[in-house]
Amino acid sequence: MRVLILLAFLAVSALAAQKRYDGYKVIQVKPKTLASFNAIAKLYKEQNSIYDFWTEPRSLDEPIDIMVPPAYAKEFERILRNHKMEHRIKIADVQSAIDVSRKDQASPSIAKDPRSRSVSSRYVVNWTQYHDYTTISVFLAQIAQAHPDIVTLKTIGKTHENREMYMVKISNPQTNSNVTKNAILVDGGIHAREWIAPAFNTWLINELVENYADHPQYLDNLDWYILPVMNPDGYVYSFADDRLWRKNRNPVNGPCVGIDLNQGGAAGNGCDETYHGPSAFSEDESANARDAILSIAERTQVYLSYHSYSQVWLTPWGYTVDLPEDYPLLFDLAQNAVNNLTAVYGTQYAVGSTTGLLYVASGGSIDWIKGEAGIPYAYTVELRDTGDFGFLLPADQILPNNLEMWEAIKVIAEYTMEIV
Numbered sequence: 001m002r003v004l005i006l007l008a009f010l011a012v013s014a015l016a017a018q019k020r021y022d023g024y025k026v027i028q029v030k031p032k033t034l035a036s037f038n039a040i041a042k043l044y045k046e047q048n049s050i051y052d053f054w055t056e057p058r059s060l061d062e063p064i065d066i067m068v069p070p071a072y073a074k075e076f077e078r079i080l081r082n083h084k085m086e087h088r089i090k091i092a093d094v095q096s097a098i099d100v101s102r103k104d105q106a107s108p109s110i111a112k113d114p115r116s117r118s119v120s121s122r123y124v125v126n127w128t129q130y131h132d133y134t135t136i137s138v139f140l141a142q143i144a145q146a147h148p149d150i151v152t153l154k155t156i157g158k159t160h161e162n163r164e165m166y167m168v169k170i171s172n173p174q175t176n177s178n179v180t181k182n183a184i185l186v187d188g189g190i191h192a193r194e195w196i197a198p199a200f201n202t203w204l205i206n207e208l209v210e211n212y213a214d215h216p217q218y219l220d221n222l223d224w225y226i227l228p229v230m231n232p233d234g235y236v237y238s239f240a241d242d243r244l245w246r247k248n249r250n251p252v253n254g255p256c257v258g259i260d261l262n263q264g265g266a267a268g269n270g271c272d273e274t275y276h277g278p279s280a281f282s283e284d285e286s287a288n289a290r291d292a293i294l295s296i297a298e299r300t301q302v303y304l305s306y307h308s309y310s311q312v313w314l315t316p317w318g319y320t321v322d323l324p325e326d327y328p329l330l331f332d333l334a335q336n337a338v339n340n341l342t343a344v345y346g347t348q349y350a351v352g353s354t355t356g357l358l359y360v361a362s363g364g365s366i367d368w369i370k371g372e373a374g375i376p377y378a379y380t381v382e383l384r385d386t387g388d389f390g391f392l393l394p395a396d397q398i399l400p401n402n403l404e405m406w407e408a409i410k411v412i413a414e415y416t417m418e419i420v
């Protein structure tokens, strides 16, 4: 009893310490003139510690989602009015959306869907709610212990705050032991608040291993390397302290903690939400990932980096408007994957190069993965949704998101098996 009271107390005080977003709104604007676009771009450059850009300014007529604190609501309205800017309130109260998204909820239709065989699992995680880093780490240990022949749990190094970073290797040594298998590398959660990415990665690990009998070819002919949570410190912080935290937790910037681990970001000021750090791989997390990736790059044909949100499937390059020579191959594979994804629930994903769909100097890791690590099919995938909930995707969308993305993964896997 006493323990229960203590636990309840701890739970309440942990909640009390969390940053609240009462009265914050997410407003989608659509600049239709250069002047209005420039007004928004100026806020993005100069005031992004006040206005949190959930999606970044791209070009005229493209929607931009901006979180506006209540204290700046009037100021922001004035800017919208001055420029007669088309806009819509996407989230009327961010705190309510946070509370909803964290509830344990299975969508009623998905529970009856035969594809949802992994609504509940043998392990500590399920996909009707988001799980904290401790729970995910326990899950990884559990599944590795249950399948020591197939699953190897490796530590690739420690984070700034001394947490282990895990890489899961999934490989069936019983089959085709005399051939060198191609490999697929998957990561996610570089940006802490994009919780759907780790929630997909844990599901993928579970699906490949627990439902091996349904698709043995994916383990018999391929090896998988999955880095389910690339930014553990940030992820922990987003659970306990600030749901909308993006960066890691390195306090190098004086009062402004954190470095954006996706090194391509354009911002150079330490307080910016996308500050990319003093140099490429300055951070423990990105240096660990670099070393782990280089060690397996030779056999790895595909790299999938999961983010949210926007429903886009991006190819290199991000640093230039030029396209890689093999762009048609990268595009076709991505488009085929997306076609099968869309067939499940009708969810649309745009496919294209990072600069084609976003802007120059965005993206980041896939440029290095393709250009330097030499992994040919390097993709950044921004998962659900397109801004109705944004980072606060309700838990009842985790399974639909995962089930449709699995169809895309199958296309990728079938293709990768055949690459010689």
Ligand SMILES: *[C@@H]1O[C@H](CO)[C@@H](O)[C@H](O)[C@H]1NC(C)=O
Pocket (backbone or CB within 6 Å): 104, 106, 120, 124, 125, 126, 127, 128, 129
């Ligand atoms: C999902 O897991 C959490 C934590 O382990 C648990 O509290 C919850 O009841 C589970 N939900 C379902 C539907 O099994």
Ligand SMILES: *[C@@H]1O[C@H](CO)[C@@H](O)[C@H](O)[C@H]1NC(C)=O
Pocket (backbone or CB within 6 Å): 174, 175, 176, 177, 178, 179
């Ligand atoms: C090894 O290679 C030989 C010849 O290519 C093939 O016949 C055999 O089935 C392979 N063994 C395994 C375990 O895959």
Ligand SMILES: *[C@@H]1O[C@H](CO)[C@@H](O)[C@H](O)[C@H]1NC(C)=O
Pocket (backbone or CB within 6 Å): 340, 343, 407, 410, 411, 414
């Ligand atoms: C992709 O969809 C097509 C059309 O439904 C189907 O024939 C094919 O088997 C799917 N590919 C995979 C790998 O599931």
Ligand SMILES: [Zn+2]
Pocket (backbone or CB within 6 Å): 190, 191, 194, 307, 308
């Ligand atoms: Zn991201």
